[in-house]
Amino acid sequence: KAGVTQTPRYLIKTRGQQVTLSCSPISGHRSVSWYQQTPGQGLQFLFEYFSETQRNKGNFPGRFSGRQFSNSRSEMNVSTLELGDSALYLCASSLEGARGNTIYFGEGSWLTVV
Amino acid sequence: AQTVTQSQPEMSVQEAETVTLSCTYDTSESDYYLFWYKQPPSRQMILVIRQEAYKQQNATENRFSVNFQKAAKSFSLKISDSQLGDAAMYFCAYRSAFGGGSEKLVFGKGTKLTVNP
Numbered sequence: 141k142a143g144v145t146q147t148p149r150y151l152i153k154t155r156g157q158q159v160t161l162s163c164s165p166i167s168g169h170r171s172v173s174w175y176q177q178t179p180g181q182g183l184q185f186l187f188e189y190f191s192e193t194q195r196n197k198g199n200f201p202g203r204f205s206g207r208q209f210s211n212s213r214s215e216m217n218v219s220t221l222e223l224g225d226s227a228l229y230l231c232a233s234s235l236e237g238a239r240g241n242t243i244y245f246g247e248g249s250w251l252t253v254v
Numbered sequence: 255a256q257t258v259t260q261s262q263p264e265m266s267v268q269e270a271e272t273v274t275l276s277c278t279y280d281t282s283e284s285d286y287y288l289f290w291y292k293q294p295p296s297r298q299m300i301l302v303i304r305q306e307a308y309k310q311q312n313a314t315e316n317r318f319s320v321n322f323q324k325a326a327k328s329f330s331l332k333i334s335d336s337q338l339g340d341a342a343m344y345f346c347a348y349r350s351a352f353g354g355g356s357e358k359l360v361f362g363k364g365t366k367l368t369v370n371p
Binding site: 171173175177182183184185188195196198228230232234241242243244245246247248 | 291296297298299300301304345349356357358359360361362363364
């Protein structure tokens with residue numbers, strides 16, 4: 141079956157703009173998480189959604205937001221982009237309910253802010 | 255808050271030899287999961303192996319095995335018979351078994367593994 145799909149894969153934005161990234165989880169998965177990966181800070185948890193509800197949130201400013209739709213697809217939005225938002229944004233999905241269930245990652249969306 | 259530390263930013267190994275990557279973590283919880291993820295140049299995170307804290311037996315997946323020392327809060331990854339395809343960034347990650355079902359992962363900074371032919 142198809143893996144976690146993230147779109148777009150690459151994008152360049154200007155400071156002050158906003159961006160929306162999309163994530164389609166593996167079919168049947170209802171839990172979706174987002175991570176930011178930068179050379180300096182490494183992998184940092186952004187937020188997690190389950191059944192259209194935000195279940196957990198990382199320590200990021202309010203410019204970072206997300207949502208999940210009824211089909212489990214998720215989007216994240218970053219408003220008023222800053223140069224420091226340049227990063228690889230990874231989406232992950234999992235099958236809720238199983239103890240220690242595997243979390244699968246997408247290939248990520250590369251965001252460059254200029 | 256939980257933290258994960260990988261003290262080796264880079265490691266190298268000769269093809270067919272064995273290498274061990276280190277990971278320590280800090281938590282006050284008694285039940286949790288630990289993972290090793292591999293991130294090749296494609297950047298997709300791939301699960302290598304996982305360990306449940308309440309299981310004393312070390313996990314093994316083919317050429318990959320872990321040394322889980324719960325008291326010492328240590329979780330090292332051993333790669334046997336290293337292959338060129340093992341070259342990648344390796345991340346150690348922690349996940350709480352509590353937290354209302356949250357599947358948040360806390361990652362270490364990673365270890366870049368180079369495999370020399």
